[in-house]
Amino acid sequence: MDGNGRWASGRGLPRIVGHQQGVRAVRSVVKACGAMGVKTLTLFAFSSENKNRSTEEVSLLFKLFLTVLKQEVKKLNKHNVRLKIIGDLSLFPEDVQQTAIEAQAKLSDNQGLTLVIAANYGGQWDIVQATKQVVKAAINGHINPEDITIDSFQNYLSLAGEPAVDLLIRSSGELRISNFLLWDVAYSEMYFTDTLWPDFDEVELNKAIENFNHRDRRYGARKEY
Numbered sequence: 437m438d439g440n441g442r443w444a445s446g447r448g449l450p451r452i453v454g455h456q457q458g459v460r461a462v463r464s465v466v467k468a469c470g471a472m473g474v475k476t477l478t479l480f481a482f483s484s485e486n487k488n489r490s491t492e493e494v495s496l497l498f499k500l501f502l503t504v505l506k507q508e509v510k511k512l513n514k515h516n517v518r519l520k521i522i523g524d525l526s527l528f529p530e531d532v533q534q535t536a537i538e539a540q541a542k543l544s545d546n547q548g549l550t551l552v553i554a555a556n557y558g559g560q561w562d563i564v565q566a567t568k569q570v571v572k573a574a575i576n577g578h579i580n581p582e583d584i585t586i587d588s589f590q591n592y593l594s595l596a597g598e599p600a601v602d603l604l605i606r607s608s609g610e611l612r613i614s615n616f617l618l619w620d621v622a623y624s625e626m627y628f629t630d631t632l633w634p635d636f637d638e639v640e641l642n643k644a645i646e647n648f649n650h651r652d653r654r655y656g657a658r659k660e661y
């Protein structure tokens with residue numbers, strides 16, 4: 437979800453207003469995904485690198501995250517949304533961590549859309565944290581290094597148990613992954629749009645999905661002519 441700052445500065449507004457508008461875009465995309473039967477939607481809300489921004493912006497983002505979490509839980513529950521927050525939450529203030537735990541617990545039995553929020557997340561961090569778990573299990577004799585496979589390693593990643601990522605969307609014209617899901621996008625289709633995140637809505641989502649529907653996914657296999 438990129439482009440909040442540019443959306444705001446283009447209007448002569450403070451960056452935080454862009455983030456607030458970005459939350460509106462999140463609401464419409466979550467609602468649309470739920471309605472069309474998407475199984476899992478993962479949103480890159482805050483990257484491992486975002487904490488290098490000004491203390492003011494970072495603390496405003498934490499506050500916004502906390503307020504939105506608190507406000508939306510009821511509505512998410514009504515829409516049968518399951519919530520999963522991935523990333524290194526230890527950096528977050530105590531109240532944010534607590535709210536995150538409570539919100540996930542409250543929504544854990546829901547069977548509709550799984551909404552994954554990546555917060556203080558980095559794709560490289562994810563691979564390292566998975567590796568740490570695997571190494572510990574090997575040291576403790578629970579697994580034999582020779583038995584480690586792609587599928588078994590995957591079980592230690594943050595998106596373990598979720599279906600494969602079909603489509604990755606990046607807004608705001610940047611053509612990078614920026615340390616979002618790395619392992620998980622091995623065979624994902626990529627969709628880049630110039631639309632700034634606060635302007636991203638159901639119409640934009642449908643454009644991305646329409647585009648995805650015309651992709652020829654071969655997973656490295658040879659095409660039969």
Ligand code: IPE
Pocket residue numbers: 437438439440441442443458481482483486497608633
């Ligand atoms: C994305 O918008 C939101 C977060 C990273 C929290 P940016 O804040 O990166 O917006 P730009 O890239 O400055 O326009």
Ligand code: MG
Pocket residue numbers: 438439440
């Ligand atoms: Mg940005």
